Amino acid sequence: MNPLDAQFAFLNEADRLKSVTRANCLLDGSRDENSAEHSWHVALWALVFAEYAPEGCDLARAIFMLLLHDLVEIDAGDHPIHLPNPGQALAEAKAATRLFGLLPAPLGTDMAQLWAEFEAGITPTARFAKQIDHAQPLFQVLCSATPRPDHVAIVRQNLATGRAADMPIRWPDCNSAARARLGNNPLQPSDFEKCLGFLTEADKLKAVTRATTLCDASRCENTAEHSWHIALYALILADQAGPGVDISRVIKMLLLHDLVEIDVGDVPIHSANGTAHASAQVQAAEAAAAARIFGLLPNLLGRDLHGLWQEFEANETPSARFAKSLDRVQPVMQNIQCHGGTWASYNVTLTQLETRVGRKVANGAPQLWPYIRVLCLPYVR
Known part of the structure; x- marks a missing residue:
């Protein structure tokens, strides 16, 4: 059996996390958040707030944990923090065994250990x-313009006696910011508040709809879910990376790469007969969006993360080429799972798929395109 069969079986199963509803709402209150969006957002939080990591923390490993940590909810469902659920730990352990068991050894064992380390919460990285x-x-x-009163009550209880009760010791700046909002007190200018403003703005990515559907074709995915999924792709398909590729850097790029769609929206690769996506107009709009969005951060951090986005866009380093390849592979796999998905609506031919997708994939992950191309053949001509 080709190990890629198992790796993609796992990644396709992971798509189901996009349909697990959480107790939280989006910041605009329009709908409940799902666990895939949450996983993307907390991974982005870890990247932005890296300076608050304790001594001995491996930031890359912490981000890997956050990409994986809620996959068990595919089987066990979300567990709201204010509700008791004595069987949750057993259900999640059983789910972890099943899900990580889909992967080839030793990759499955490594991912299961990563999840278990997070759950134990003992190492500096897991903490x-x-x-x-x-x-x-x-x-x-607390950052919602119109938070639900029952949600505010849950936050208040969580800070007082729940799992965040030790926040004054663990993360004083975070605790102060939360308390200020709970008390409707003036917010003090700080780097923490700038970072929080950026992360609040990033929440809008959950409302950007893409052309690609979920694997079950139930709806179109959004860009936050996509960003989480391809970061997970990088973790699971790291064995496909060539010389010079830094997987942790790839994942950082993928967490950030589509934030510009908050301003520009999704531009499908097959729209306008394949010309819109790479047009000078779209590229200029995305560059302006990047300058605005990364400009919300403290200067040095904003420059660093903007630089990661620019590296991805330039597609010149080994890490960027691998990241770009995965950004092309994931939508193809989604369409394969939907028996062609959106290719029919865009009248995509095999030649067009080779030109617009295959070359990019082969540029950064040469072993992946021959494997995926065979899977595409029943659905394009």
């Missing part, structure tokens, strides 16, 4: 990942 996972839902409520 930081937990810290992020505990903080993001608080501000998902």
Whole structure:
């Protein structure tokens, strides 16, 4: 059996996390958040708040944990923090065994151990990942213009006696920001508040609809879900990376790469007969969006993350080429799972797929395109 069969079986199964509804709402209150969006957002939180990681924390590993941590909810469902559920731990452990068991050994074992380390919360890396996972839902409520009163009550209880009760010790700046919002006190200018403003703006990516559907064709995915999924692709398909590729850097790029769609929207690769996506007009709009969005951050951090986005766009380094390849592979796999998906509506031919997708994939992950091309053949001519 080709190991890629198992790797893609896992990645396609992971797509189901996009349909697991959480207790939190989007910041605009339009709908409930799902666990895939949450996983993307907390991974982005970890990247932005890296300076608050404790001594001994491996930031890349913490981000890997956050990409994986809620996959068990595919089987076990979301567990709201304010509701008791004595069987949740057993259900999640069983789900972890099934899900990571889809992967080839030893990759499945490595991912299961990563998840178990997060759950135990003992290592500095796991403690930081937990810290992020505990903080993001608080501000998902507190940064909303019109938070639900019952959600505010849950946040208040969580800070007083729940899992965030030790936040004054673990993360004083986070605790102060939360308390200020709970008390309707003036917010003090700080780098923490700038970072929080950026992460609040990033929440809008959850409302950007893409052309690609979920694997079950139930709806179109959004760009936050896509960003989480391809970051997970990078973690699971790291064995496909060539010399000079830094997987942790690839994942950082993929977490950030589509933030510009907050301003520009999704531009499908097959739209306007394949010309719109790479047009000078779209590229200029995306560059302006990047300058605005990364400009929300403290200067040095904003420059660093903007630089990662620019590296991805330039597609010149080995890490960027691999990241670009995965950004092309994931939508193709989604369409394959939907028996052609959106290719019919765009009248995509095999030649067009080779030109617009295959060359990009082969440029950064040469072993992947021959494998995927065979899977495409029943659906394009």
